[in-house]
Amino acid sequence: DVKVTQSSRYLVKRTGEKVFLECVQDMDHENMFWYRQDPGLGLRLIYFSYDVKMKEKGDIPEGYSVSREKKERFSLILESASTNQTSMYLCASSFSSTLAKNIQYFGAGTRLSVL
Amino acid sequence: AQSVSQHNHHVILSEAASLELGCNYSYGGTVNLFWYVQYPGQHLQLLLKYFSGDPLVKGIKGFEAEFIKSKFSFNLRKPSVQWSDTAEYFCAVNATGANNLFFGTGTRLTVIP
Numbered sequence: 001d002v003k004v005t006q007s008s009r010y011l012v013k014r015t016g017e018k019v020f021l022e023c024v025q026d027m028d029h030e031n032m033f034w035y036r037q038d039p040g041l042g043l044r045l046i047y048f049s050y051d052v053k054m055k056e057k058g059d060i061p062e063g064y065s066v067s068r069e070k071k072e073r074f075s076l077i078l079e080s081a082s083t084n085q086t087s088m089y090l091c092a093s094s095f096s097s098t099l100a101k102n103i104q105y106f107g108a109g110t111r112l113s114v115l
Numbered sequence: 116a117q118s119v120s121q122h123n124h125h126v127i128l129s130e131a132a133s134l135e136l137g138c139n140y141s142y143g144g145t146v147n148l149f150w151y152v153q154y155p156g157q158h159l160q161l162l163l164k165y166f167s168g169d170p171l172v173k174g175i176k177g178f179e180a181e182f183i184k185s186k187f188s189f190n191l192r193k194p195s196v197q198w199s200d201t202a203e204y205f206c207a208v209n210a211t212g213a214n215n216l217f218f219g220t221g222t223r224l225t226v227i228p
Contacts, residue, residue, distance in 0.1 A: 031214050042121075042221045043218040048215055090158075102216070103161055105161075108158045
């Protein structure tokens with residue numbers, strides 16, 4: 001079974017804090033993704049990475065950065081958390097589109113509240 | 116740019132009723148299509164997928180979807196829903212060869228026992 005593990009299920013942070021969300025996958029997937037999920041807006045892609053040290057902006061990258069130093073780990077960073085970043089954050093991973101048909105596997109999510 | 120529309124935001128059905136959730140996408144090229152489901156408190160999981168071949172695809176738990184290329188649609192169906200189908204359903208599309216998916220805004224299904 002594919003496992004995508006997000007380090008925290010719930011986080012509460014204060015405005016202005018630096019926040020790290022961690023994600024680890026155990027399937028040797030090339031691609032990893034960070035989404036945020038908000039009611040009525042579905043899933044919106046923040047960033048994705050198709051290889052170690054490679055990253056691409058998604059639809060809503062503002063206020064976020066990412067780090068992928070190892071293939072299995074993809075971190076989402078909020079440099080200075082703001083209240084409008086209160087959301088559910090989902091991590092996903094998949095094989096490269098050249099190898100497989102791009103099925104994404106999701107973690108359980110991190111519900112972040114910024115006060 | 117690709118986009119996905121799910122027209123039903125919240126659907127309420129009684130058990131044993133038939134279900135059809137709409138999904139339309141905009142992209143002119145070859146696509147892969149997916150339905151994901153998120154049960155309350157659980158992570159998103161794949162319900163079914165279409166890559167090529169027979170446009171009628173069957174997934175887990177009795178769900179099926181039909182790809183109609185001329186209508187850019189990939190509607191999800193189930194002939195008889197159960198209370199345990201209560202969940203949020205997301206349609207997603209990716210251009211063949213691309214790495215990322217585009218998701219619809221989701222449809223919340225509530226099944227009343």
